[in-house]
Amino acid sequence: MELNGAQNNGINGNFMYGNSVHHVSVRTQVSVNPAKLKSLRQRWNVRPSEMSxxxxxPIRAIxxxxxxxxxxxxxxxxxxIGDPTVFGNMPTDDTVLQAVKEAIDSHKYNGYAPSVGYQKSREAVANFYSCPEAPLEDKDVILTSGCSQAIELAINVLCNPGDNILVPxxxxxxxxxxxxxxxxxxxHYNLLPEKSWEIDLQHLESLIDDKTACLIVNNPSNPCGSVFSREHQHKILSVASRNCIPILADEIYGDMVFPGCDFYLMLAHPQVGIEMEHFPDFQNDVExxxxxxxxxSVFCLPATAFEYPNFFRIVVTVPEEMxxxxxxxxxxxxxRHYRPRSQDSHELDQ
Structure with a gap:
């Protein structure tokens, strides 16, 4: 005797009936609603990664x-926004535009490029930056999609989870x-506003330990607009060398100048301090x-976005009249909002 079902759990056994022994196979049926089973399969459970x-x-969050x-x-x-091109400053040179047009028209570069960039491009970069003290070849150059990808790649190469990096x-x-x-x-190591935003070298060195993977140096600086002297750069190198710490040098603004002017673009990004005690209407630089x-109707970035409260950053790449x-x-x-201290009030009344 056998009982069948859609989903069975088998039970086997023998029993006596008269003088005969009979084998019985019994399977119990468990019914499942197909519609419910389908709904379970179609229920999404996509979870954000720990990295995400x-x-x-911080800038967007603020x-x-x-x-x-x-x-x-x-x-x-x-x-x-520190983009001088919005108002027509720093137009792309005609030679560059023509080279891009010719590359497109040639149909030679429509497919995948080598992951490190085309060799001729890497040779051009190497030749531009090479010097007798530090010669470069194309094999020393990797081309990335902007400086942000280069920073990400460098951090990935130098650091493991649990390491630390030193950031201005x-x-x-x-x-x-x-x-x-x-x-x-x-x-975070401190920059010193009273010294044109030079690095506080003593504070920097005090942060180094056996988990320090690299030191990030941003020169010319965003958001401070400062450019380190050669003497100060040598002192930074001495700290890194003494502690055997590699430097990740973010110098993206180093070669950008305005036509006819001999100064760094980043000098157009000064930080302005707010003496908050004189502005009681506001709790912080964000307000x-x-x-x-x-x-x-003037929009400046609060420096809290750069880990430096009670300052704000402005750009001066807009037209002069603006x-x-x-x-x-x-x-x-x-x-309108300035409030002098009590001891200043008498002086102002005079």
């Missing part, structure tokens, strides 16, 4: 949360974004810059 949970862009409602009576002046404060936010997402600790937009107008508005804003 640790990935944060700016996206700001209440930015410009004054409708005043046209907006954005002093927040104030400094470009991408360093922290990449490192934290990879499980790498960030240690200060929010209200600057609301009242004067820069003058922005300065007039900032001055009006500060005059």
């Amino acid at each position: 949970k640790k990935t944060l862009n 700016v996206d949360g700001m209440k930015l409602t410009p004054n409708p009576e005043k046209p907006m002046i954005a002093l927040s 404060r104030p400094g470009f936010s991408l360093y922290k974004t990449l490192a934290v997402s990879m499980g790498i600790q960030v240690k 200060f810059t929010e209200r600057l937009v609301t009242e004067q 820069m003058i107008e922005a300065c007039i508005r900032i001055r009006e804003f500060c005059a």
Whole structure:
């Protein structure tokens, strides 16, 4: 005797019936609703990775949360993005444009390139940067999609989870974004505003331990606009050499100049300090810059985004007349909200 079902659990046994022994196979049926089974298979359970949970862009996190409602009576002046091309500064040279057009028209470069870049391109970069003290060949060069990818690649090559890197404060936010997402600790070394934002070398060296994988040096600096002297650069190299720490040198702005002017583009990114005790209407630099937009339609980046509160960063790559107008508005804003200390009040009354 056998009982069948859609899903069976077998039970075997023998029993006596008269003088005969009979074998019985019994299978119990468990019914499953096909529609329910289908719904279980189609239920999504996509979870974010641990790396994605640790990935944060401080600038976006701060700016996206700001209440930015410009004054409708005043046209907006954005002093927040360091892109000189927006207003026609630093146009691409005609020689470069023509070379790009010829490369496209040749149909030779429509497919995959070598992962490190075309050899002729790497040879050109090597020849440009090579010097007798540090000769370079094409094999020493890897081409990346912008400086951000180069930084990410270098950190990946130099660091393991649990290591730490030394990052300037104030400094470009991408360093922290990449490192934290990879499980790498960030240690901030101080820059000194009273010394044109030179590195506090004593503080820098005090942060080094056996888990330090690299030292990031950003020169010319974003967001400070400073350029280190040769003497100061030698001192930085001495610290790194003494402690056997490799340097990740972010010098993306090093060769960018305005036509007819002999100064670094990054000098157009000064940081302005806010004496918050004189501005009791605001709790911090974020509120200060929010209200600057609301009242004067001038947008500057709060330096909290660069790990340096109570400052704000401006760019001066806008046209001259726009820069003058922005300065007039900032001055009006500060005059409206400035509150002198009690001991200063008597002096002002005089």
